[in-house]
Amino acid sequence: MSDLRNAGRYYWHYLKKYWRGFIISTLLIAFSTWCIVVAPTYLGRAVEQLTTYLGQWTNPATRAQASLSPFNHTLVIYVLLYVGDATTIFIASLILARVTAYSTGTMRVGLFRKMQRMQVKYFDTHSDGDILARFTSDLDNIFNAMNQALLEVLLAVAQFVGLLIVMFNQNVTMAWVTMASTPVALVIAALVMRKAGTAVNQQQDDIGRLNGYINEQITGQKVLITNGLQQDSFRGFETYNNQVRKSALTGQIWSGILNPLMQGMSLLNTAIVIFFGSWLALNGSLSKGAALALVVVFVNYAQQYYQPIMSLTSLYGMIQLAITGARRIDEVRNQPDEVNPVAGSHPDGIQHELKIDQVHFSYLPGKEILHGVTIDVQRGEMVALVGPTGSGKTTVMNLLNRFYDVDQGQISFDGTDIRTFDLNALRQNVGIVLQEPQLFTGTIADNIRYGDPAASMDRVIDAAKQANIHDFIESLPDRYLTRVSDEQSIFSAGQKQLMSIARTILTNPRLLILDEATSNVDTVTEAKIQAAMDNVIQGRTSFVIAHRLKTILNADKIVVLKSGRIIEQGTHAELLAENGFYAELYRNQMVFD
Numbered sequence: 001m002s003d004l005r006n007a008g009r010y011y012w013h014y015l016k017k018y019w020r021g022f023i024i025s026t027l028l029i030a031f032s033t034w035c036i037v038v039a040p041t042y043l044g045r046a047v048e049q050l051t052t053y054l055g056q057w058t059n060p061a062t063r064a065q066a067s068l069s070p071f072n073h074t075l076v077i078y079v080l081l082y083v084g085d086a087t088t089i090f091i092a093s094l095i096l097a098r099v100t101a102y103s104t105g106t107m108r109v110g111l112f113r114k115m116q117r118m119q120v121k122y123f124d125t126h127s128d129g130d131i132l133a134r135f136t137s138d139l140d141n142i143f144n145a146m147n148q149a150l151l152e153v154l155l156a157v158a159q160f161v162g163l164l165i166v167m168f169n170q171n172v173t174m175a176w177v178t179m180a181s182t183p184v185a186l187v188i189a190a191l192v193m194r195k196a197g198t199a200v201n202q203q204q205d206d207i208g209r210l211n212g213y214i215n216e217q218i219t220g221q222k223v224l225i226t227n228g229l230q231q232d233s234f235r236g237f238e239t240y241n242n243q244v245r246k247s248a249l250t251g252q253i254w255s256g257i258l259n260p261l262m263q264g265m266s267l268l269n270t271a272i273v274i275f276f277g278s279w280l281a282l283n284g285s286l287s288k289g290a291a292l293a294l295v296v297v298f299v300n301y302a303q304q305y306y307q308p309i310m311s312l313t314s315l316y317g318m319i320q321l322a323i324t325g326a327r328r329i330d331e332v333r334n335q336p337d338e339v340n341p342v343a344g345s346h347p348d349g350i351q352h353e354l355k356i357d358q359v360h361f362s363y364l365p366g367k368e369i370l371h372g373v374t375i376d377v378q379r380g381e382m383v384a385l386v387g388p389t390g391s392g393k394t395t396v397m398n399l400l401n402r403f404y405d406v407d408q409g410q411i412s413f414d415g416t417d418i419r420t421f422d423l424n425a426l427r428q429n430v431g432i433v434l435q436e437p438q439l440f441t442g443t444i445a446d447n448i449r450y451g452d453p454a455a456s457m458d459r460v461i462d463a464a465k466q467a468n469i470h471d472f473i474e475s476l477p478d479r480y481l482t483r484v485s486d487e488q489s490i491f492s493a494g495q496k497q498l499m500s501i502a503r504t505i506l507t508n509p510r511l512l513i514l515d516e517a518t519s520n521v522d523t524v525t526e527a528k529i530q531a532a533m534d535n536v537i538q539g540r541t542s543f544v545i546a547h548r549l550k551t552i553l554n555a556d557k558i559v560v561l562k563s564g565r566i567i568e569q570g571t572h573a574e575l576l577a578e579n580g581f582y583a584e585l586y587r588n589q590m591v592f593d
């Protein structure tokens with residue numbers, strides 16, 4: 001039930017904007033219900049008028065008075081009522097289709113905007129496929145349900161209310177008798193809906209996991225092929241696919257069982273009405289004829305009474321998917337945003353020093369990764385972070401531009417805690433060249449000016465020259481206007497890295513973080529990357545996460561991390577003289593080089 005409440009809140013949030021459309025549709029639907037309810041009375045009147053006409057016409061004495069015009073008149077009204085019903089339903093469905101298209105469009109925008117505000121932690125802990133499923137399968141389910149069910153729901157409600165009014169107008173006791181089975185039906189419906197809800201939730205979560213798996217297998221296809229793991233990959237797929245099949249089947253069974261159960265309740269209801277009506281005919285104060293007429297009328301109502309409920313339950317599978325979709329999208333909406341201080345100050349680069357002061361940090365509660373790390377960096381200095389894999393180098397980088405916040409201690413620019421800076425302003429001061437650079441769909445020029453879309457072509461070319469990628473770009477037929485995307489990249493891994501360096505150079509950051517990725521490129525490209533890095537580092541305060549020690553020999557400070565602790569710190573010469581961990585690491589690498 002809490003899912004239902006939350007879904008209600010979720011839909012209200014997006015639909016309240018369209019209240020006018022709803023009111024107009026509701027009025028139109030009320031009018032169409034009135035047409036349908038009133039039409040049979042005109043049919044009865046028409047039959048009565050035709051009988052009168054035939055009686056007069058067959059009698060020579062009255063034949064002159066016989067006229068078909070009252071009958072024709074009634075028949076026209078009867079036809080108009082049905083035309084009115086069809087037209088109003090058509091207009092209402094158009095309005096609701098518009099509401100559906102606009103509101104699901106707004107939901108998509110809301111979800112996308114939320115993604116941009118969310119903490120990096122969410123993306124680190126959820127698979128891309130699962131996140132994508134919320135945009136695709138969940139939003140599609142919501143769209144389908146709204147498209148098909150919204151009109152039906154409004155119609156069913158109007159029909160139900162109309163029927164209650166008519167029943168209570170006719171006979172209050174019989175109206176209560178007709179409604180007597182409602183509590184039992186509600187309890188049954190609530191129980192089944194609960195089961196169906198759990199199953200459909202499971203189904204959507206399983207679909208998210210399946211998508212995540214497929215996404216991972218597509219991304220890692222080359223690794224799979226190289227290692228001959230296609231069969232294992234397929235087995236993994238089968239496991240996830242079977243889970244989806246099982247939960248989808250369970251969901252369908254529970255959702256599908258509701259409609260037959262309500263049909264059974266409808267039959268039971270009719271039996272109750274016949275039984276009580278007959279008792280009333282035999283024992284009540286009404287004349288036998290009137291009581292019998294009442295039974296006939298109410299048997300009719302009893303059958304109609306469950307119609308709206310049944311039409312809602314036949315849509316239940318779809319509605320449940322939409323409720324689950326709302327839950328999964330709401331889950332994202334409820335994720336905490338990045339913490340951005342109100343009226344945060346703007347850092348003016350790093351005038352004197354950057355200090356990482358006694359920093360403790362854990363990604364997961366109780367599993368500390370950094371244990372009191374302290375690093376002092378003077379303006380313009382280059383610091384190299386060195387250490388075995390998993391020692392915490394990338395984690396330090398993650399803290400410097402607040403992908404994550406420290407648990408204890410602080411990071412400060414010129415004595416000011418970076419958590420007090422406006423988040424955007426802080427990030428404008430920090431440039432990062434990631435180990436796995438990303439390209440976006442667009443031209444090469446667009447990709448270089450990604451951080452500053454207004455940058456002139458001259459600045460783009462200048463950045464590309466400094467990054468040593470200009471000559472390659474010039475060799476392409478469309479040069480800077482060549483279209484690229486991350487999947488259809490024309491760049492090698494090393495060239496992609498150079499593109500990423502060009503992008504960072506263009507934004508002119510005060511603090512630079514380079515996650516060095518020279519290990520998987522040829523020596524010529526490596527030299528180019530090294531030269532580009534030297535260009536970009538010049539005159540800036542910088543952190544370099546170094547995997548190849550020969551690239552950091554000139555660093556002002558080399559910080560050696562091991563298991564989240566600093567074990568050595570100094571210049572290359574100092575650390576060699578110390579003859580500790582770094583010296584050994586260096587000697588080992590020199591052997592290979």
Ligand SMILES: Nc1ncnc2c1ncn2[C@@H]1O[C@H](COP(=O)(O)OP(=O)(O)OP(=O)(O)O)[C@@H](O)[C@H]1O
Nearest residue numbers: 124363364369387388389390391392393394395396
């Ligand atoms: N998002 C995350 N959630 C939980 N733990 C994480 C996360 N990212 C990293 N870790 C853990 O934090 C520790 C430090 O990881 P980190 O990526 O900082 O190491 P690193 O020194 O940069 O390694 P490498 O040289 O391999 O890049 C590792 O034990 C890792 O398992």
